[in-house]
Amino acid sequence: MKIYVDADACPVKDIIISEGTKADIPVILVTSFSHFSNAEKPAGVETIYVDSGADAADYRIMKLAEKGDIIITQDYGLASLGLAKECTVLHHTGYSYTNENIDQLLQARYLSAMARKSGKRTKGPKPFTSEDREKFRVLFKRVISH
Template identity: 50%
Template sequence: MRFVVDGDGSPVKKEVIQLAKKYQVDVLIVTSIDHYTTETYPDFVQFIYVDKGADSADYRIVKEIKADDWVITQDYGLASLVLPKGARVFHHSGKEYLLETIDQLLEQRYLGAKLRKAGQRTKGPKAFTAENRQEFVTQMEKLLKEIE
């Protein structure tokens, strides 16, 4: 098992790394070359940088994913591609995406895009808060303790 983070815009990278250290789990962060960093990370954290492009990181994650990996992303489309491969997928809020509900989420995303294309305004995601961050950590710790 390892954490695989959709790194473009992920607000919980530091929390994932802290959890990984505590529970001795490897971390793979896949992100655009636009987010290249020279920051030093522990040996259990690996970065893969991909070319610029809307879905470049997603495609690379799909290529890299293994059964039992835990993917952290807010992208329903990516979740729908890695769930059938046996990965567990979590939103930054800590909520888990499931095979049983992913089609409904994709349908909602499609309908929202259709409305926006027709000129209607739709609500975007709420701002990520300190409470959201703590909820993510709490949920992940609960699940990690269950598999110890």
């Protein structure tokens, strides 16, 4: 099992690194070159840099991920692909993507995109809270302990 993180805008990388390395599970951060860092990573953590293209990180994660791996992303498209590969897919606010909820999430995203395209304004994501952070920590620890 490996943990793949769509890392460009992930606000829980520290939790993933801390808990993943404690559980001795390799953590792979996939991020664009625009977020390049020379900062030293702990043992068991690898950073893969990709071009800044819209879906470059998603494509790389899907190329590398295998059945049973864990993917952390806020991207519904990547979540859908990860589920199809039989990966466990988590959102940073502390919920799991499932075969039962992914169609509804993709449909809502599509309807919002169509509304924006026709000139309407849509709500953006809610601000990330400390409750979201703790909810993610609890879910993530439960997932990696199984």
